[in-house]
Amino acid sequence: MQADYTIIGGGIVGLSVAWGLLRAGKSVIVLDGDDGSFRASRGNFGLIWVQSKGLGNPAYARWTQRSAALWQGFAAELGAGAGVDLSLRQEGGYDFHLDEAKLEATVARYAALRDALRGDYPFEVLGHNALKREEPEVGPRVAGAILHHQDGHVNPLRLLRALAVDVRRLGGQVLAGQAVTDVEAKGGALRIICASGQPVEAAQVVLCAGLGTMELGPKLGFSAPVRPQRGQVLVTEKLPKLMNRPSATIRQVDEGGIQIGASAEEVGLDDRVSTPTAAAIAAQAVAVMPRLASAQMVRSWAALRIMSPDGLPIYARSATLPGVSLVTCHSGITLAAAHALLLPRWLDAATDAPDLDAFSEARFALS
Numbered sequence: 367m368q369a370d371y372t373i374i375g376g377g378i379v380g381l382s383v384a385w386g387l388l389r390a391g392k393s394v395i396v397l398d399g400d401d402g403s404f405r406a407s408r409g410n411f412g413l414i415w416v417q418s419k420g421l422g423n424p425a426y427a428r429w430t431q432r433s434a435a436l437w438q439g440f441a442a443e444l445g446a447g448a449g450v451d452l453s454l455r456q457e458g459g460y461d462f463h464l465d466e467a468k469l470e471a472t473v474a475r476y477a478a479l480r481d482a483l484r485g486d487y488p489f490e491v492l493g494h495n496a497l498k499r500e501e502p503e504v505g506p507r508v509a510g511a512i513l514h515h516q517d518g519h520v521n522p523l524r525l526l527r528a529l530a531v532d533v534r535r536l537g538g539q540v541l542a543g544q545a546v547t548d549v550e551a552k553g554g555a556l557r558i559i560c561a562s563g564q565p566v567e568a569a570q571v572v573l574c575a576g577l578g579t580m581e582l583g584p585k586l587g588f589s590a591p592v593r594p595q596r597g598q599v600l601v602t603e604k605l606p607k608l609m610n611r612p613s614a615t616i617r618q619v620d621e622g623g624i625q626i627g628a629s630a631e632e633v634g635l636d637d638r639v640s641t642p643t644a645a646a647i648a649a650q651a652v653a654v655m656p657r658l659a660s661a662q663m664v665r666s667w668a669a670l671r672i673m674s675p676d677g678l679p680i681y682a683r684s685a686t687l688p689g690v691s692l693v694t695c696h697s698g699i700t701l702a703a704a705h706a707l708l709l710p711r712w713l714d715a716a717t718d719a720p721d722l723d724a725f726s727e728a729r730f731a732l733s
Contacts (some may be wrong), residue, residue, distance in 0.1 A: 372568035377407035380574035381529035386706035409669020417514035433704035448528035453620035459517030587686030
């Protein structure tokens with residue numbers, strides 16, 4: 367099998383890149399792992415989130431803003447092609463605070479980032495009474511919230527399904543159960559070596575394998591300094607509408623359930639649910655919205671994020687295998703629109719490609 371591009375990894379990141387390349391007229395093969403692989407795409411929170419991204423790194427703030435601005439058009443085109451409603455809502459999102467001093471400290475950091483972005487960082491601070499008018503269910507312990515107007519959320523499983531369907535509709539080949547062990551140059555092309563023996567060649571290869579990058583990346587000329595970070599999620603029974611906008615820790619999904627999360631645990635490759643962590647995030651949610659204390663929990667799960675040392679994406683070209691690139695991040699939902707609509711130009715080294723030098727692996731050599 368041969369193609370212009372082979373994408374290693376069939377999650378949100380890999381399929382978004384594949385979709386964008388197919389849309390640009392390239393032929394694409396996607397090689398995906400088996401069902402037992404660690405998959406952030408099946409466990410994420412579904413946020414399209416700008417606020418807090420780029421604190422201390424304005425380049426990252428600008429990149430997430432560009433992607434968020436592209437999401438409406440991306441969702442409309444993808445949804446129409448796949449026949450899937452992604453349940454996209456971009457009406458802003460909250461950062462709730464129970465402590466007045468912490469709220470003020472966070473506002474100061476947001477204001478500094480807004481200054482660095484020359485005012486292009488639309489947020490406002492809502493005290494308790496103003497927040498209560500927007501979200502009547504917030505409890506008396508909530509000091510206030512930061513409302514950022516570029517934020518939103520989407521149904522992540524519908525997004526994954528839509529990408530899988532439309533990549534195939536556009537002519538992409540998706541091969542499941544393919545564990546890639548190496549890539550080697552062969553006669554002007556790149557040969558992808560699969561454990562199954564499946565022969566695949568391509569002019570270019572994009573490594574989007576999530577945590578699989580830890581093992582495969584160094585073989586392909588990358589330092590690939592990524593690690594797993596566990597996050598846990600709780601979901602309630604379906605409830606009447608309780609929230610008008612999502613937050614980074616609580617959101618009401620399109621089916622009606624309340625999704626609760628925001629834990630961050632350094633536990634290695636362990637995606638088991640931890641009862642103490644689940645209890646802690648539940649207690650935090652009840653402090654924000656007391657009505658949740660009487661809600662029935664119907665599901666819980668844990669999943670592993672893909673984290674770089676500084677938490678930012680990595681976009682890199684191999685120093686040893688020309689034509690091989692690395693794309694990895696922990697914000698696959700937020701950046702899906704940019705990965706689909708902008709990243710193909712970077713992969714092709716086009717003159718109008720986005721400048722992603724700030725996210726190369728070179729930054730780790732300097733630290």
